[in-house]
Amino acid sequence: MELRFYGATGTTTGSCHLIRSEGRSVLLDCGLFQGRREESRKRNERFGFDPQTIDAVVLSHAHIDHSGKLPMLTRQGFAGQVHATRASRDLCAVLLADSAHIQLQDAEFMNRQRWRAARERGEAPPGRHLPRHEVQPLYLEEDVQELMPRMRSHEYGAWFEPLPGMRFRFRDAGHILGSAWVEAEIREKHGLSRLVFTGDYGRFHQPILRDPEPLSEADVLISESTYGNRKHPPFQDLEGELRAAVERLEKRGRGRLLIPAFAVGRTQNILYDFARLCRAGSCPNVRFVVDSPLATAATRIVYEHPECFDAEALAQYRTLQEENSFRSRLVFTHSVEESKALNDDPRPTVLISASGMMESGRILHHLAWNVSSPEAEILIVGYQAEHTLGRRLLEGASEVRIFGMMHRVRARVTPMLGFSAHADRDELLAALVPVAGRARALFLVHGENDQRAPLAEELRRSGFQRVEMPEGPERYRVP
Numbered sequence: 001m002e003l004r005f006y007g008a009t010g011t012t013t014g015s016c017h018l019i020r021s022e023g024r025s026v027l028l029d030c031g032l033f034q035g036r037r038e039e040s041r042k043r044n045e046r047f048g049f050d051p052q053t054i055d056a057v058v059l060s061h062a063h064i065d066h067s068g069k070l071p072m073l074t075r076q077g078f079a080g081q082v083h084a085t086r087a088s089r090d091l092c093a094v095l096l097a098d099s100a101h102i103q104l105q106d107a108e109f110m111n112r113q114r115w116r117a118a119r120e121r122g123e124a125p126p127g128r129h130l131p132r133h134e135v136q137p138l139y140l141e142e143d144v145q146e147l148m149p150r151m152r153s154h155e156y157g158a159w160f161e162p163l164p165g166m167r168f169r170f171r172d173a174g175h176i177l178g179s180a181w182v183e184a185e186i187r188e189k190h191g192l193s194r195l196v197f198t199g200d201y202g203r204f205h206q207p208i209l210r211d212p213e214p215l216s217e218a219d220v221l222i223s224e225s226t227y228g229n230r231k232h233p234p235f236q237d238l239e240g241e242l243r244a245a246v247e248r249l250e251k252r253g254r255g256r257l258l259i260p261a262f263a264v265g266r267t268q269n270i271l272y273d274f275a276r277l278c279r280a281g282s283c284p285n286v287r288f289v290v291d292s293p294l295a296t297a298a299t300r301i302v303y304e305h306p307e308c309f310d311a312e313a314l315a316q317y318r319t320l321q322e323e324n325s326f327r328s329r330l331v332f333t334h335s336v337e338e339s340k341a342l343n344d345d346p347r348p349t350v351l352i353s354a355s356g357m358m359e360s361g362r363i364l365h366h367l368a369w370n371v372s373s374p375e376a377e378i379l380i381v382g383y384q385a386e387h388t389l390g391r392r393l394l395e396g397a398s399e400v401r402i403f404g405m406m407h408r409v410r411a412r413v414t415p416m417l418g419f420s421a422h423a424d425r426d427e428l429l430a431a432l433v434p435v436a437g438r439a440r441a442l443f444l445v446h447g448e449n450d451q452r453a454p455l456a457e458e459l460r461r462s463g464f465q466r467v468e469m470p471e472g473p474e475r476y477r478v479p
């Protein structure tokens with residue numbers, strides 16, 4: 001068997017790993033690189049392999065950095081099937097359509113920028129004609145429609161055989177709805193090899209989802225390492241902090257608690273915590289609004305997949321059908337008009353909106369409206385990459401630029417960064433070390449080098465005989 005890593009090597013996006021064995025080629029994930037527009041574009045433009053040579057894709061979960069290039073794969077001639085859990089397939093339908101829309105916007109933006117630069121050099125023709133087709137979107141919504149019927153869904157734990165002699169099954173990863181780690185058995189002339197791919201390995205005691213299942217023994221392991229050198233605070237503390245922020249809003253009796261949140265996962269976890277608060281009898285006297293079409297769609301999908309819930313979420317799901325102390329305070333906006341109307345509503349409101357790093361989406365309008373108000377509080381509940389508005393607020397900027405206008409920051413900014421859906425260092429070690437015995441090789445992907453290198457050291461000390469940190473698509477023969 002031969003492995004090559006086409007993304008998430010020394011970074012946390014672009015997950016895409018190729019297994020080749022006796023003429024069969026299977027991709028594990030097919031994700032987009034995410035980051036600065038121009039750089040991402042360059043890295044996303046090519047696959048590094050011929051999509052027509054891929055026989056099947058096995059998808060760990062729906063996050064765009066794992067699934068976002070699937071429509072491009074189809075567009076460029078991939079003719080096989082994509083295998084995923086049922087919930088991942090449903091999430092992909094909305095996330096990939098949204099991604100197609102972003103690809104189009106990005107291409108238009110880059111075309112405008114190029115045109116402006118050409119005009120400054122005196123090279124563009126006079127007038128307002130844009131060179132429309134200079135940068136093409138990576139894919140279009142019709143490519144997503146072409147892809148979706150080829151997505152095959154599978155239950156957790158059920159083996160499936162996408163190619164003769166190669167069988168796979170999904171196991172609970174506890175990361176987001178539908179997420180899985182992947183177990184594979186690959187039959188070759190000289191015998192059977194087992195492979196385990198962690199995908200994004202989640203956390204114990206996460207709201208809604210079942211805990212990650214312990215990894216199986218395997219000859220070859222591919223593991224994520226996002227937080228290979230960091231320790232998260234426990235979830236219980238975070239729930240207390242969330243409650244305290246809502247109580248501050250209730251006490252003020254006006255203003256906003258703004259929560260910029262990723263549409264999938266974080267939004268639903270926060271809603272779940274609020275629902276739990278109400279169920280425990282301490283429902284605060286404020287309104288809860290989700291103002292993001294994508295988050296609303298994702299919340300509906302979560303609701304449609306109770307087969308992914310843990311026991312507590314299942315019980316809560318059943319009571320939610322009957323009582324409505326939280327639901328009567330919860331509003332999902334749909335139109336832009338409804339979103340704008342929120343600005344004129346004086347009631348104290350918890351407002352959850354995307355994007356999580358405050359770079360796009362409706363949250364920007366709410367920030368522009370509220371960031372200078374001492375009656376507003378901004379809760380930062382997710383990772384904020386460099387050069388984002390979220391990062392500047394997190395670092396205590398006294399002024400920020402939103403839609404080209406400078407705003408004084410008078411709102412309270414509260415960081416709550418422990419909500420991560422990735423296992424931390426100790427959780428990764430607890431998952432990996434027990435399977436060190438059989439492993440002939442372990443590949444660390446999906447982590448910056450300052451996270452995966454210390455983890456690699458620790459894993460070698462803990463009994464792994466071969467730990468690799470792929471830098472690019474070099475070829476590895478295993479086991």
Ligand SMILES: [Zn+2]
Nearest residue numbers: 061063175200
């Ligand atoms: Zn993920």
